[in-house]
Amino acid sequence: MLDFYHIIVILTSFGAAFFSGLLGIGGGVVIFPAFLYLMPYLGFETFTVNQITGIAATQSLAGVFFAYINHRKHGNINPKLIKTILPIGLIGGLTGAVSAKFFSEKELLIIYLVLLVTAGALVLLPRTDRTYDSEECKLERPIATGSLIFFGTAISGALGFAGAVTFIPILNYFCKAPIKIAISTTIFIVLITTSLVFAGKAAVGLVPFELIIFILIGAFFGANLGAIVNKVLPSSVLRIILLLVILSLGLRILFTILEY
Numbered sequence: 001m002l003d004f005y006h007i008i009v010i011l012t013s014f015g016a017a018f019f020s021g022l023l024g025i026g027g028g029v030v031i032f033p034a035f036l037y038l039m040p041y042l043g044f045e046t047f048t049v050n051q052i053t054g055i056a057a058t059q060s061l062a063g064v065f066f067a068y069i070n071h072r073k074h075g076n077i078n079p080k081l082i083k084t085i086l087p088i089g090l091i092g093g094l095t096g097a098v099s100a101k102f103f104s105e106k107e108l109l110i111i112y113l114v115l116l117v118t119a120g121a122l123v124l125l126p127r128t129d130r131t132y133d134s135e136e137c138k139l140e141r142p143i144a145t146g147s148l149i150f151f152g153t154a155i156s157g158a159l160g161f162a163g164a165v166t167f168i169p170i171l172n173y174f175c176k177a178p179i180k181i182a183i184s185t186t187i188f189i190v191l192i193t194t195s196l197v198f199a200g201k202a203a204v205g206l207v208p209f210e211l212i213i214f215i216l217i218g219a220f221f222g223a224n225l226g227a228i229v230n231k232v233l234p235s236s237v238l239r240i241i242l243l244l245v246i247l248s249l250g251l252r253i254l255f256t257i258l259e260y
Contacts, residue, residue: 021226096157097200
């Protein structure tokens with residue numbers, strides 16, 4: 001029988017997975033502040049930041065898996081982009097996943113804020129939704145871009161998610177992929193990197209196995225709804241929503257850091 005706590009876990013996972021399907025982000029950027037702020041506010045146990053990274057990894061994997069199932073039907077996943085970005089993302093994600101245990105809570109929050117600021121800056125770069133050659137993806141300034149991908153996924157991996165919030169603007173700007181193709185392709189990349197992040201969190205004992213079934217229930221319905229909405233909304237609206245999500249989360253994390 002469901003109690004109020006598990007209903008909140010399902011609803012939180014639903015909301016995070018909705019953004020997985022809508023924007024291609026793994027959901028961790030939503031689940032992280034939800035468990036950091038919402039659960040204590042409702043009177044439930046307070047989780048440490050390290051514990052939340054394990055919850056975020058679990059939800060991210062579930063949400064992005066269901067999102068991938070929906071997005072592959074649209075035909076927007078570009079194999080060339082995957083081959084270009086994935087290897088660097090895998091190394092960065094795994095490096096970050098096993099490193100979170102060595103950071104303090106404040107340091108992890110500062111890392112999270114840096115990630116959000118970087119993502120916000122990338123989203124604000126000049127838009128690239130023009131026609132492009134789907135067989136080509138040559139990164140502009142490959143060393144700088146590769147470093148950005150590595151550190152973005154490493155930071156995300158430390159926090160329990162896989163860097164989608166930086167992948168999307170990177171694919172859009174540096175690979176000149178239209179935003180919807182960037183989102184769908186990112187979902188596949190994040191499915192792989194999140195699997196490694198989840199494995200890393202499990203290896204260090206940070207995966208909440210007792211919550212997995214409730215996280216899966218919310219993720220299934222949320223990701224499906226998000227994918228449906230993604231197909232309907234124009235690219236310009238998706239870009240604005242992504243930026244608003246990043247800004248709101250960044251401000252909340254900044255206030256928390258200042259309280260330490």
